[in-house]
Amino acid sequence: METSDGSHGKMYGVKMRASLGGAHLSGAERIVSARRVVSTLAALARRALGHERGVPDSINLKVEAQCDILRIKALPVITETVADEAAGWARVGEILSDAGIKRTNEICELFRETYPMRGAMLLDADTLERLEPDRKRGIRATNMDSDPSSPADRKNHFAEALTLASKVLSAPGIVGEVCMSDDPSYVTGYVATKDCYHRISVMKKVGEPVGGRIFLYRGPREAVAETIRYLERQAVVVEREHATRLPRADQLAADLAAVDAAGLRREMRVGFGGLVSFADNDYLGLACDSRVKEAAARAVAEYGAGAGASRLVTGTLEPHVRLERHIAEFKKAESAVVFSTGYMANLGAITALVGRGDVVLSDKLNHASIIDGCRLSGAEVAVYPHLDMDALDQMLSEFHSARRILVVSDGVFSMDGDMLDLPRFLEICRRHDALSMVDEAHALGVVGRTGHGLSEHFGCGFPDVMMGTLSKALGSSGGYVAGSATLVDYMRQKSRPFIFNTAPTPASVAAADAALSLMEEDTSIVGRLHANIASFSDSVADVPNVRRGGSAIFPVAVGDEREAVARSKDMECHGFLVPAIRYPTVAHGAARLRVSLSARHKESEISALASMLRAWYNTSQN
Ligand SMILES: *Cc1c(COP(=O)(O)O)cnc(C)c1O
Numbered sequence: 001m002e003t004s005d006g007s008h009g010k011m012y013g014v015k016m017r018a019s020l021g022g023a024h025l026s027g028a029e030r031i032v033s034a035r036r037v038v039s040t041l042a043a044l045a046r047r048a049l050g051h052e053r054g055v056p057d058s059i060n061l062k063v064e065a066q067c068d069i070l071r072i073k074a075l076p077v078i079t080e081t082v083a084d085e086a087a088g089w090a091r092v093g094e095i096l097s098d099a100g101i102k103r104t105n106e107i108c109e110l111f112r113e114t115y116p117m118r119g120a121m122l123l124d125a126d127t128l129e130r131l132e133p134d135r136k137r138g139i140r141a142t143n144m145d146s147d148p149s150s151p152a153d154r155k156n157h158f159a160e161a162l163t164l165a166s167k168v169l170s171a172p173g174i175v176g177e178v179c180m181s182d183d184p185s186y187v188t189g190y191v192a193t194k195d196c197y198h199r200i201s202v203m204k205k206v207g208e209p210v211g212g213r214i215f216l217y218r219g220p221r222e223a224v225a226e227t228i229r230y231l232e233r234q235a236v237v238v239e240r241e242h243a244t245r246l247p248r249a250d251q252l253a254a255d256l257a258a259v260d261a262a263g264l265r266r267e268m269r270v271g272f273g274g275l276v277s278f279a280d281n282d283y284l285g286l287a288c289d290s291r292v293k294e295a296a297a298r299a300v301a302e303y304g305a306g307a308g309a310s311r312l313v314t315g316t317l318e319p320h321v322r323l324e325r326h327i328a329e330f331k332k333a334e335s336a337v338v339f340s341t342g343y344m345a346n347l348g349a350i351t352a353l354v355g356r357g358d359v360v361l362s363d364k365l366n367h368a369s370i371i372d373g374c375r376l377s378g379a380e381v382a383v384y385p386h387l388d389m390d391a392l393d394q395m396l397s398e399f400h401s402a403r404r405i406l407v408v409s410d411g412v413f414s415m416d417g418d419m420l421d422l423p424r425f426l427e428i429c430r431r432h433d434a435l436s437m438v439d440e441a442h443a444l445g446v447v448g449r450t451g452h453g454l455s456e457h458f459g460c461g462f463p464d465v466m467m468g469t470l471s472k473a474l475g476s477s478g479g480y481v482a483g484s485a486t487l488v489d490y491m492r493q494k495s496r497p498f499i500f501n502t503a504p505t506p507a508s509v510a511a512a513d514a515a516l517s518l519m520e521e522d523t524s525i526v527g528r529l530h531a532n533i534a535s536f537s538d539s540v541a542d543v544p545n546v547r548r549g550g551s552a553i554f555p556v557a558v559g560d561e562r563e564a565v566a567r568s569k570d571m572e573c574h575g576f577l578v579p580a581i582r583y584p585t586v587a588h589g590a591a592r593l594r595v596s597l598s599a600r601h602k603e604s605e606i607s608a609l610a611s612m613l614r615a616w617y618n619t620s621q622n
Helices: 034-049 085-098 104-114 157-169 221-233 248-261 290-303 311-315 318-330 342-353 368-377 389-396 422-431 454-458 485-494 506-521 524-539 561-573 603-621
Strands: 011-020 023-033 058-066 070-073 077-080 121-124 144-147 174-180 189-193 196-200 212-217 236-239 335-339 359-363 380-384 405-410 435-439 465-469 479-483 553-559 591-596
Touching: 011 034, 023 034, 023 144, 034 058, 070 157, 085 104, 085 174, 085 189, 085 196, 104 121, 104 174, 104 212, 121 221, 144 157, 157 174, 157 189, 157 196, 157 236, 212 221, 290 318, 290 506, 318 335, 318 479, 318 506, 335 342, 335 485, 342 368, 342 405, 342 435, 342 465, 342 479, 342 485, 359 368, 359 389, 368 380, 368 405, 380 389, 389 405, 389 422, 405 422, 422 435, 422 454, 479 485, 506 524, 524 603, 553 561, 561 591, 561 603
Parallel strands: 070 236, 077 196, 121 212, 144 236, 359 380, 359 405, 405 435, 435 465
Antiparallel strands: 011 023, 011 058, 174 189, 174 212, 189 196, 335 479, 465 479, 553 591
16 A cells, blocks of 8 residues: 555554663553654653653663554453452452452462562463563563554553553463552552453552562463464554444434433422422521522622622622621631632632642542542542541551642531541641641531531631632522631632632622621521421431431432432422432432421421431331
8 A cells, every 4th residue: 555655554663661760660652654653752752751750861762663463352341449459359359260260369469479570470370380481571562552542642551551451362372461550659450351351440559669460371381482472572453442423413412312311310490389498508598588688689789780800800899808808707717718609619729729749639429519629630639438537547648749738528518418527637637737628518507506617516626728608508609718818818819710700799799798697696597407407307316218417418318310219209299399319419329318407497397307208218118
């Protein structure tokens, strides 16, 4: 075939190896057409130079014509999420055993011996005899690429591992492979068999710089040499499935149909429709309080419907300044800054505080706005198990090299209603010199005798970054970040959702300010909410699927998505609005009803709801 560059469709293997201080630092390879050789060399060099462990002393680039290229299909992939490395290795054993390999415990033991090797151990799958000619070097599977290939200037652990495993398992006699990266921050490994690539989420502890690889061989001794030749010399292109593109009109509709099929369609209702709402977050009933509404109306009359510009231009009006001072005072902080929504406050705080080279630790069940903030920040994100302070402590001790560490948690978890152990959290963060951040969206106006939040509840100190919303107990809309004067100054200079957003409307900040005043002046408002929480909590003490965490949120465990929707409909027929919460708000199969209480609720409404939940639980048990 004659091509425009006259290369007759010739293909080239392009390899990069970089070293630092005599040790291997980075390596990668591609199989490309002549036309792409130069750009691939540049991309691979960039990758070597940008390596996070340091700048290389030497970069070895090699270009070699490849003929006789074999095209094979990529292995199908299953991702298995496991709790820890012990569970990960238990799965490795099970998967190998399912593939007809017997001495799995011994194989897992032998894996440690591969740690110092550059290549893989080649093991007879039955006798466990070592077949590699050079035990120090091991077998190096190379000369491969995938199609479509991933970008050459960045490492993609998964794509490269899948390419390698697909080649290895296509080699004659190879029946299995176990692999773990030596990258200390990459704990995901895999076990591959002839028909599947099993991605195992955790195979070692974060921070461990050990990794290795075993190839399992089954076949005659005379054929081992050919297997090694194939692994080390045969050029292979692994074809990954190309997605098929639907006609334009169907591209989105297909995904929507899948949402319907999974029972996950969500409908928007208009208003409460005369139902008693146990669905909203207007915990103190202030959204419709006449004094709050009047404050909003006055602000509209005086300052207009919109603020007209961003805060740093001309959007800062008297009501903004007043509210920020008020929040700072209320939170016993030096200063506070208001955002247009709570969502933006989280995004704005996290992305301003951490970036590339930093680490953010986040509770598994944190609110979506925290998760999005973490992702957008570019920092390394480490998720710790829900409310597991021991795990948090342990993980923090593994990140001493980070420039800055932020630990962020919901104060009250929005879908579970349980509460952070703030004193313990603060102690751990302080000990590790990590910034602490707590989101009090569901705590402000709810937790603590006078609704001041977790610090009041526990009688303890304050997190470095106190985030909360104006949209829940304060019945308006917006969010805030409170803390030291430096922190708030920093937010105003660095936080993009603060800088590049039109200031919150005069009405919403004035309403929040008025609601905050009401809450402080009349402590019976928070008192009524507390009485309702205590009353409901007592009434459902004998209903085991209702969780009581001391907040205004009570999840009622259901499990199945459709069942939860049916239950919610049933409640509606009885005049109560109790929403079904499903994936993606909570995990698949963890669907629930979510009851949220308000100071507005009457005793009769609360006891009627409790009776219904009890009756339903009792029938579901029979
Ligand atoms: C509601 C909520 C937010 C977002 O607040 P909005 O003002 O609705 O944007 C943030 N964090 C938590 C925990 C929430 O529940």
